[in-house]
Amino acid sequence: MRGTRTANLRLGASVLALATVLVGTTACASDEGSTPSGGASGDGTIRSGLSVAFLPKQVNNPYFTVSDNGGKAAVAEFKGEYKEVGPSEASASSQVSYLNTLTQQGSDVIAVSANDPNAICGAVNQARQGGAKVVTFDSDTNPDCRDLFVNQVTGQGIAETQVKLISEAIGGEGKIAILSATANATNQNAWIELMKTELKKPEYAKVQLVTTVYGNDEDQKSFQETQGLLASYPDLEGIVSPTTVGVAAAARYLSGSQYKGKVALTGLGTPNQMREFVKNGTVKNFALWNPADLGYLAAYAGAALASGIIAGKEGDRFTAGKLGEYTVGADGVVVLGPPTVFDAANVDQFDF
Structure with a gap:
């Protein structure tokens, strides 16, 4: 079933300088415009020289x-x-x-x-x-x-988004794996546990999480872990990597392999690092704040x-x-x- 789906990144060593203002990226931002620096409930002022x-x-x-x-x-x-x-x-x-x-x-x-x-x-x-x-x-x-x-964002929001994206990418059924950062990363572990809970919902009954591996937020190790996943699980349908380093390295591996267009990939990445992989068909979509x-x-x-x-x-x-x-x-x-x-x-x- 894999061949009918578009696979779903790479964090190069040279992501460009940031754009500090992105319209619409953070839905929690106020629409009321700028306020005086440090204003808290209308009367607080940030101390200068901090x-x-x-x-x-x-x-x-x-x-x-x-x-x-x-x-x-x-x-x-x-x-x-x-x-x-x-x-x-x-x-x-x-x-x-x-x-x-x-x-x-x-x-x-x-x-x-x-x-x-x-x-x-x-x-x-x-x-x-x-x-x-x-x-x-x-x-x-x-x-x-x-x-x-x-x-x-809330951990629940990340979990819901990641599971929804990978499920859609693999057509709602099949084996998936998680490529994480370090084994002790607080946020990664919290998100993974919430993703496991999310996968227990009836709509994801046919999506099976087979393993979680760790790339230690290193490009080369994440690349190798992706390669290892596909060697260990030749019937793997998709990979979720909730780390910008991991998802970019995984995309780089997939884009140059026989699995491009066959194994789906999604995760948390930046537009600049992921753009080429979206445009060449390696990745359908990804998320980030x-x-x-x-x-x-x-x-x-x-x-x-x-x-x-x-x-x-x-x-x-x-x-x-x-x-x-x-x-x-x-x-x-x-x-x-x-x-x-x-x-x-x-x-x-x-x-x-």
């Missing part, structure tokens, strides 16, 4: 280049001082030394995408004790470790905390520049908005 540091899972990862540059744009708006530091490999403990250094430097705000939910908690708590406000974004720590978590807006929101959330506009409690409200007003939810979570699905009809409308 030092804001971004610590991604790994530097030189195009996804985090985009998100961190979104943070940089926000920091410029509220006249703070921005820096980005981080490891070149996304291992569990690789961020600890950077957190320690930022604490010693007296950073006001640290925005970190955690490689592991627990490995950096000690260093995060030391930073907080030293006066820093710590906001996790993209991937959370244990909630007790940080002040706020800026989430891309605007990572620039994610970093932008994380910077404003951290600045609102550091300025005393919010305390990080449920119900607290603050304004994030051009994105409008946000409300802190349960467990100190702020949600950016639902994912956008990209396909041949709209992929050229975006540049990030």
Whole structure:
């Protein structure tokens, strides 16, 4: 049955500079236009001169280049001082030394995408004790470790979108596999569990998840894991890769193999990295939020905390520049908005 379906990316080392404003990418953004920097419930003002540091899972990862540059744009708006530091490999403990250094430097705000939910908690708590406000974004720590978590979308929203896309791509039946990032990645594991639950719904009764493999957010390993999946499961119908590195590497493998047009692929990717694979028929569609807006929101959330506009409690409200007003939810979570699905009809409308 595979041959009648269009397969559903590649994260090259050189994804272009971000576009910090993407109309329509984040449905949660306010339509009321810009508000004064830091306005919270109409009367909060962000303190000028805040030092804001971004610590991604790994530097030189195009996804985090985009998100961190979104943070940089926000920091410029509220006249703070921005820096980005981080490891070149996304291992569990690789961020600890950077957190320690930022604490010693007296950073006001640290925005970190955690490689592991627990490995950096000690260093995060030391930073907080030293006066820093710590906001996790993209991937959370244990909630007790940080002040706020800026989430891309709800985990349920990601799970529903990913399962729906792969099911449609394989015609509603067949074996699928998941190509994830690192085995300890907080967000990846949460999404995978929710995807498994989603697959239990009656409409997906004929879709069988056979395995989950890990590419460690490394292009070559993700490429090899894709190759290994197809060797181990020659009757595989589709692959879901909820990581920008993984889905791009998988697309690169499929596009040059006998499986192009036969094995479906979808996942979370950026339009710039995925465009060629959509246009050459390797991928039908994929999804993502605007990572620039994610970093932008994380910077404003951290600045609102550091300025005393919010305390990080449920119900607290603050304004994030051009994105409008946000409300802190349960467990100190702020949600950016639902994912956008990209396909041949709209992929050229975006540049990030």
